[in-house]
Amino acid sequence: MAGSTLEFDDFLPTMAEKLGDEGLMAELCNGFRLLMDPARGLITFESLKRNAALLGLAGMRDDELRAMLREGDIDGDGALNEMEFCVLMVRLSPELMEESWRLMDEAFQQAVSSSSPLF
Numbered sequence: 001m002a003g004s005t006l007e008f009d010d011f012l013p014t015m016a017e018k019l020g021d022e023g024l025m026a027e028l029c030n031g032f033r034l035l036m037d038p039a040r041g042l043i044t045f046e047s048l049k050r051n052a053a054l055l056g057l058a059g060m061r062d063d064e065l066r067a068m069l070r071e072g073d074i075d076g077d078g079a080l081n082e083m084e085f086c087v088l089m090v091r092l093s094p095e096l097m098e099e100s101w102r103l104m105d106e107a108f109q110q111a112v113s114s115s116s117p118l119f
Contacts, residue, residue: 025086031055032085042079045069 034054037047048065052058057065072080072088080088 028086028089029082031089032080032082035085037079040079042077042081043069043085044079 035043035051037044
């Protein structure tokens, strides 16, 4: 099925609502620990492939798993550390990203409106 997109149910907004920010981060960290290679402390291709079923991703092809790693790999080491994994999970949640942009815009507007003129 070349060119098909993986569809998933986005449960992160519901989790965020029920758990709060700290609870959501704790759950994301738990998810990271489930997927990581214990010897390296990172999510590698091998650890992701071995544990993909825990995320309901058992049917993903190797190239799709590698693409997921590349998308989240900020430092370019070919694996995901805990921070990269958490950022990726939030980025993959359209509703959480929309909320993040809204909060950032509000903070920016507040900073602009409260700053004094330069001239």
